[in-house]
Amino acid sequence: MTHVVVAGAGLAGIACAHELGKKGVDVTLVDRNDYHQFQPLLYQVATSQLPAVDVARPLASIFRSLDSVRVIQAEITDLDFEARSLVAAGETITGDHLVVAAGATANFFGTPGAEEFSYPLYSVVDAEKLRHHVSDLLGGAHDPLDVVIVGGGPTGVETAGAFAELFRALRKMDHPGGRGEAWLINHGPDLLAPFSDKSHTYAHDKLVEHGAKVRLGVGVTSVDAEGVALSDGTRIASRTVIWAGGESASPIAATADTTPGRGGRIDVLADLTVANFDEVYAVGDVSNIPGADGKALPQLGSVAQQAGLWAAENILRTIKGKPKKPFAYRDKGIMAMIGRGAAVAEVGAHRHEVEGPLAFAAWLGVHAALLSGAHSKVDAFLSWAWDYFDSDHSAIVECHGDPKRIAWADDVKPTI
Numbered sequence: 001m002t003h004v005v006v007a008g009a010g011l012a013g014i015a016c017a018h019e020l021g022k023k024g025v026d027v028t029l030v031d032r033n034d035y036h037q038f039q040p041l042l043y044q045v046a047t048s049q050l051p052a053v054d055v056a057r058p059l060a061s062i063f064r065s066l067d068s069v070r071v072i073q074a075e076i077t078d079l080d081f082e083a084r085s086l087v088a089a090g091e092t093i094t095g096d097h098l099v100v101a102a103g104a105t106a107n108f109f110g111t112p113g114a115e116e117f118s119y120p121l122y123s124v125v126d127a128e129k130l131r132h133h134v135s136d137l138l139g140g141a142h143d144p145l146d147v148v149i150v151g152g153g154p155t156g157v158e159t160a161g162a163f164a165e166l167f168r169a170l171r172k173m174d175h176p177g178g179r180g181e182a183w184l185i186n187h188g189p190d191l192l193a194p195f196s197d198k199s200h201t202y203a204h205d206k207l208v209e210h211g212a213k214v215r216l217g218v219g220v221t222s223v224d225a226e227g228v229a230l231s232d233g234t235r236i237a238s239r240t241v242i243w244a245g246g247e248s249a250s251p252i253a254a255t256a257d258t259t260p261g262r263g264g265r266i267d268v269l270a271d272l273t274v275a276n277f278d279e280v281y282a283v284g285d286v287s288n289i290p291g292a293d294g295k296a297l298p299q300l301g302s303v304a305q306q307a308g309l310w311a312a313e314n315i316l317r318t319i320k321g322k323p324k325k326p327f328a329y330r331d332k333g334i335m336a337m338i339g340r341g342a343a344v345a346e347v348g349a350h351r352h353e354v355e356g357p358l359a360f361a362a363w364l365g366v367h368a369a370l371l372s373g374a375h376s377k378v379d380a381f382l383s384w385a386w387d388y389f390d391s392d393h394s395a396i397v398e399c400h401g402d403p404k405r406i407a408w409a410d411d412v413k414p415t416i
């Protein structure tokens with residue numbers, strides 16, 4: 001009986017294990033958590049728009065009906081491609097195939113103080129830490145209340161939009177926390193760099209309209225307990241610096257027997273296997289996957305989910321004695337939600353540009369498809385998200401720290 005070991009239960013690992021489990025293949029899925037966390041909704045947790053349990057789903061619930069999938073909660077410390085194995089909690093687990101899907105972590109690019117004093121946003125634990133910190137700060141209303149977000153990619157823009165919204169709502173309520181400002185600092189000249197010029201301008205104007213302070217063309221040169229120093233010689237006083245300034249592969253990628261590629265990621269061939277290791281796959285944010293134009297595909301949920309599924313299909317083909325197929329990415333486009341009523345999307349491979357509610361509908365469609373890998377009922381998410389996008393009411397809810405639930409109706413709760 002074929003045994004597949006999957007390292008990491010993010011969007012890629014879940015898609016792979018689920019597909020193999022449906023076909024009755026023996027799978028051992030290893031993750032440090034006993035739950036799957038949905039990263040695209042982490043900033044909603046950090047800004048108290050969603051409770052943490054709503055973006056984390058127990059792995060036991062996801063795989064309940066798939067008897068051939070065994071889930072192990074343990075820290076992975078080593079990968080051995082030659083042996084198709086990993087080491088987790090001191091135990092070596094070997095498969096006929098190994099799928100590495102361990103995601104990414106923040107890359108501070110050696111910026112002094114960044115690792116020590118800034119908040120990354122990669123896990124539910126990160127988001128909860130940030131939420132508690134912000135709520136303590138705003139509760140005490142001790143200056144400086146300003147929040148600095150480093151990096152103007154989709155994560156930075158969405159997070160800045162959410163914090164600008166929070167401060168605006170606090171001001172409306174005459175809450176002393178309303179003195180705070182949300183700053184977005186971007187080294188490059190444009191926000192949302194991979195998008196079109198029209199989208200750059202739209203994102204900038206909407207953020208400013210929502211109350212964010214945007215600084216373009218300046219880098220953060222250091223972070224300390226009192227704020228950030230910028231490359232133009234100025235400083236912003238802040239105790240809340242959020243790092244959305246770049247990412248690199250999960251450190252376990254470096255334990256493998258290959259030289260890491262760009263971003264510390266594992267380079268893979270078109271069929272998603274690692275060169276010279278026919279039965280070893282790397283998928284999602286931990287990997288550099290070549291696109292049709294030869295350039296690596298972006299670190300996106302859709303890429304991770306589709307690649308995880310594709311790796312499973314190639315393993316199933318190998319089991320049947322058929323050749324593996326090169327990964328064909330179905331590009332759904334790129335999109336970002338900037339705040340209530342404001343979103344931008346460039347839909348499909350041809351990047352058809354839309355803004356406002358139509359862009360939000362596209363964002364929603366893509367997120368619902370991503371969530372459907374872990375949650376069978378995404379209608380609750382759709383109704384929560386429309387309510388958020390459409391109404392000002394939930395802005396007030398945020399300030400009380402009693403957010404509206406998505407209401408997944410799970411009977412098992414993750415142990416966050």
Ligand SMILES: Cc1cc2nc3c(=O)[nH]c(=O)nc-3n(C[C@H](O)[C@H](O)[C@H](O)COP(=O)(O)OP(=O)(O)OC[C@H]3O[C@@H](n4cnc5c(N)ncnc54)[C@H](O)[C@@H]3O)c2cc1C
Pocket residue numbers: 007008009010011012013030031032033036037038039040041042043074075076077101102103104121122154155250252283284285286299300301302304305
């Ligand atoms: C804040 C934020 C917002 C985002 N928003 C969007 C968006 O709107 N749209 C979009 O398409 N993409 C978005 N992304 C990117 C998207 O979330 C990722 O591309 C996607 O989650 C990658 O999936 P993955 O399975 O490769 O990795 P992950 O989802 O990161 O999963 C990796 C898993 O491996 C586990 N793991 C890692 N190392 C170890 C170890 N040593 N031991 C045990 N377990 C380990 C982790 O616990 C985790 O469960 C966002 C990312 C972030 C951080």
